[in-house]
Amino acid sequence: MRARRPTVLLIAFSIVLGLSTSSFAPSASAQTVDEIIKRGKVIVGVNTTTPIFGLVGTDGQPEGYDPDVARLVGKYLGVPVEFVPVTGANRLPFLLTNRVDMVIALFGITPERALQIWFSMPYATEAATLVAPASRNVKTVDDLAGLRVGVPRGAMQDLLLTPQVAAKKINLMRFDDEATALQALISGQIDVVGTGLLVNRTLNRNDPGKNYEVKIVLRPLHFGIGIRRGQIDLLQWLNTFVYTIKNNGELDAISRKWRQLPLETLPVF
Amino acid sequence: MDYVFQFGVVWREIDALLLGAWLTLRLSALAMALGLIVGVAGALARASRYRAARALARAYVEAIRNTPFLVQVLLVYLGLPTIGIRLTPDQAALLAMVINLGAYTTEIVRAGIKAVPPGQIQAGIALGLSRWQLFRFVVCLPALRAVFPALGSQFILVMLASSVVSVISAEELTAVADTIVARNFRSFEVYLIVTGLYLAMCLAFQATFAAIHRALFARWSG
Numbered sequence: 001m002r003a004r005r006p007t008v009l010l011i012a013f014s015i016v017l018g019l020s021t022s023s024f025a026p027s028a029s030a031q032t033v034d035e036i037i038k039r040g041k042v043i044v045g046v047n048t049t050t051p052i053f054g055l056v057g058t059d060g061q062p063e064g065y066d067p068d069v070a071r072l073v074g075k076y077l078g079v080p081v082e083f084v085p086v087t088g089a090n091r092l093p094f095l096l097t098n099r100v101d102m103v104i105a106l107f108g109i110t111p112e113r114a115l116q117i118w119f120s121m122p123y124a125t126e127a128a129t130l131v132a133p134a135s136r137n138v139k140t141v142d143d144l145a146g147l148r149v150g151v152p153r154g155a156m157q158d159l160l161l162t163p164q165v166a167a168k169k170i171n172l173m174r175f176d177d178e179a180t181a182l183q184a185l186i187s188g189q190i191d192v193v194g195t196g197l198l199v200n201r202t203l204n205r206n207d208p209g210k211n212y213e214v215k216i217v218l219r220p221l222h223f224g225i226g227i228r229r230g231q232i233d234l235l236q237w238l239n240t241f242v243y244t245i246k247n248n249g250e251l252d253a254i255s256r257k258w259r260q261l262p263l264e265t266l267p268v269f
Numbered sequence: 270m271d272y273v274f275q276f277g278v279v280w281r282e283i284d285a286l287l288l289g290a291w292l293t294l295r296l297s298a299l300a301m302a303l304g305l306i307v308g309v310a311g312a313l314a315r316a317s318r319y320r321a322a323r324a325l326a327r328a329y330v331e332a333i334r335n336t337p338f339l340v341q342v343l344l345v346y347l348g349l350p351t352i353g354i355r356l357t358p359d360q361a362a363l364l365a366m367v368i369n370l371g372a373y374t375t376e377i378v379r380a381g382i383k384a385v386p387p388g389q390i391q392a393g394i395a396l397g398l399s400r401w402q403l404f405r406f407v408v409c410l411p412a413l414r415a416v417f418p419a420l421g422s423q424f425i426l427v428m429l430a431s432s433v434v435s436v437i438s439a440e441e442l443t444a445v446a447d448t449i450v451a452r453n454f455r456s457f458e459v460y461l462i463v464t465g466l467y468l469a470m471c472l473a474f475q476a477t478f479a480a481i482h483r484a485l486f487a488r489w490s491g
Contacts, residue, residue, distance in 0.1 A: 089447045093456040116454045150438065154451020173358065173438035174448055180347075180436055187350040189358075 029098040032233040033077070036101055041079050044070040045086035045100035049179035050152075050195075051202035052258050053106045053124075056085075065258040066104045069123055069225075072250060073104070076241055087177045089154035092116060095226055102238070106196070108156045108221035118231065119224030120238040122266045123251065128156035128218040131185075131200045132192040134211035141216065145169040150181040150190035157194025160218045185212075194218075198259055222267065243268075279458045282449045286459075289445030290466045296359070296441060297428035297474070300366035304427065305420070307367060308374020309409065315379050326375060333372030339433050341365045346437040362434035362441070370427045377419045381412030414486050421478045425471055432467075442466060 028043040030036045046062050047054040057063035062070075062083045074081035084100050091103045095117055106126065109119045130149070132138055138147070141161075145168055151157040153174040165172050173190060175181040178199075185193040186207045192215065200212040225238050245251040252263040314326035333341065345368075346361035356364060385408055393407035413420070435444030446463045450456045 089451040092454045093450065096454070096456075153435075153444075153447055158448075159452070174440075174444065175438045176436045176447070180343075183347050184438075187347045188355065189346065189350060 028101045030101055031231055033237045034233075036234075037077060037079055039079075041082050042074055042077055043082045043084060043099075043101045044073065045084045045091055045094050045103040045105055046070055047087065047091070047105040047178075048085045049087065049177035050106060050199070051182075052196070052198050053126075065124060065254055066106065066223075068254045068258070069245075069251070070104045072245055072254075073102070073225075073238075073241060076244070087154075088152045088158075089176065091226070095228055098228075101227070102234070103226040105226075106155075107223055107226045109224045110156075112159075113226075116229070117226045118229050118235055119226055120235065121242045121268050122222035122224055123242050123246075124223040124255075125220075125264045125266060126223060127197045127220045128160060129195060129197055129214045130157070130192050130216040130218065131195050131203065131212055132215050134213050136191060136215070138192060138215040141168055141170075141218075144192065147171060147191040148173055148189070149192045149194065150175055150184050151194035152176075152178040152181055155194065156221060157218060161194065198261075274458060275455055276458050276462075278453050279449070279455055279462060282453075282459075283462075285445050285449065286442065286462065286466065289440060289442040290470065292359070292439070293428065293431055293441040293443075294470060296363055296366060296431055296434075296439075297424075297470075299363055300370055300427055300431075301424045303363075303367045304370030304374050304424075307371030308378050311371060311375030312378035312382055312412075315375060316382055330372045330375050333369055334376070338365070338369050338430050339436065341369055342434055342437055358434070358437045358439040361437055362431065362439040365434070366427055366431060369430070370423065373423050373427075374420065377416045377423060378412060380419075381414075381416035382408060384415045385411050410485070417478075417482055417486075421475065424478070425474060428470065428474065429467065 030039055036042050046064075046066050048056045048062050050064075052064060054062055054064040054066045061067075062085070067083065070081050070083065084094065086094050086100070086103060086105050088106075091105050091107065092113070094100050095103050103117075104123075106124075107113070107119070108126070108128070109122060113119070130138065130144075136147075138144065141164060144161075148171045149161065150173045151161065153176055155178070158172075158174055161170060161172055164170060173184075175184065178195060181190070181193050182195065182199065182203065184190045186203070197214060197217075200214055203212040204210070225242070227234050227238065242251075246263070246266060255261055255263040311326050311329065314322040315330075317323055317326075342362065342365040345365045346356065346358065349356065349361075389411070390403065390407055393403045398407065431441055432443035434441060435447060438444070440448075442463060446459050450459050453459075
């Protein structure tokens with residue numbers, strides 16, 4: 001028996017390897033707009049842990065800026081939308097492994113990410129920020145020394161702060177999603193949270209008295225719809241779609257509904 | 270499949286992965302040691318002659334075994350600060366693991382104690398053993414020996430379950446892997462290596478358990 005153990009292990013490991021490589025019928029391998037329409041549904045990855053841009057509503061369905069944009073995608077494609085919850089860390093793997101047709105999930109447009117996926121034209125304005133209670137004296141990244149700074153793993157705040165952790169003595173803590181990071185701030189488990197421009201409004205509503213405010217704007221961002229590289233047909237359609245909803249007032253209505261702000265002029269590329 | 274493997278970018282991060290694995294190992298080993306103590310205490314409480322102790326142990330076991338580990342982790346990390354108990358992510362993870370493992374171990378050890386024949390205890394009393402000797406040699410060791418395989422697999426399970434503590438920002442192996450994936454998007458390569466690391470850690474623990482089994486129960490050549 002003993003002599004055979006390595007063989008058994010080898011088989012066990014091969015099974016794991018085999019399971020992960022074998023082609024489980026990819027659920028969202030549609031490459032073109034026609035294929036999506038023919039399948040009869042569009043599969044969209046959305047974040048459901050971030051106030052304003054995506055939460056789970058009381059009816060169990062995703063609600064927020066991004067889910068509403070996704071619903072417009074479905075409306076203009078003429079097919080129902082199937083939502084798949086994604087996080088900052090797993091949205092890219094979900095896209096690359098054909099689990100979703102596109103990701104509409106606070107996806108900040110950067111050249112690094114564009115090495116892996118394609119972005120549509122921007123459909124939203126945001127920024128990577130650091131938020132803390134008013135009493136916390138933080139004005140620059142230098143003031144973060146010794147503080148516990150919570151960020152959603154893989155989000156822009158994580159990527160921007162990670163290179164400075166050692167030099168600035170930041171205690172950077174990465175949470176699996178934004179909701180847990182925000183909860184940690186409310187619980188007092190972290191001092192500063194990496195989030196967006198408007199989330200402090202939600203924080204102040206849920207935890208009144210602390211007067212949460214945006215302390216530092218790390219980088220202004222624009223969100224784009226992420227698709228797999230090489231899907232030129234889908235990209236062209238999405239850009240036309242973004243152009244349309246920007247100019248017919250539908251995106252402005254979404255912005256006013258969730259951000260209580262009119263839509264800013266968005267750049268194009 | 271037209272996926273191009275790029276292990277190079279992942280090997281650059283191997284130090285971080287090993288550091289994560291080290292935390293997983295430490296958390297697991299500590300949770301196993303403390304969880305066993307909690308489990309033995311819980312099993313004794315369940316066999317206690319005092320009704321309150323029995324009820325308390327029973328409530329603990331039922332509460333923990335019938336709720337998800339993830340919820341327990343979140344409760345310890347995000348819930349306890351409300352009553353003034355503030356733990357770092359690593360401490361919270363360890364506490365949640367000990368509480369969780371303790372409940373399962375209680376039931377396993379209790380089964381072992383039940384398997385000790387009453388005649389054996391009576392023989393011990395007849396031989397004039399002290400209460401401590403009776404507990405140690407006549408009840409505890411034979412009970413642990415009887416349930417050793419079940420304990421071993423429960424211990425392995427808690428190590429594997431430790432992967433969910435990444436949610437409260439404890440930087441164990443899975444958390445490190447997630448972070449690396451978020452940076453270089455090489456999920457396939459990273460998780461493949463992580464799978465291998467978990468497998469290696471499981472085997473290391475199993476070998477340790479076997480060694481402990483030999484050391485503890487050598488006199489019973491069973």
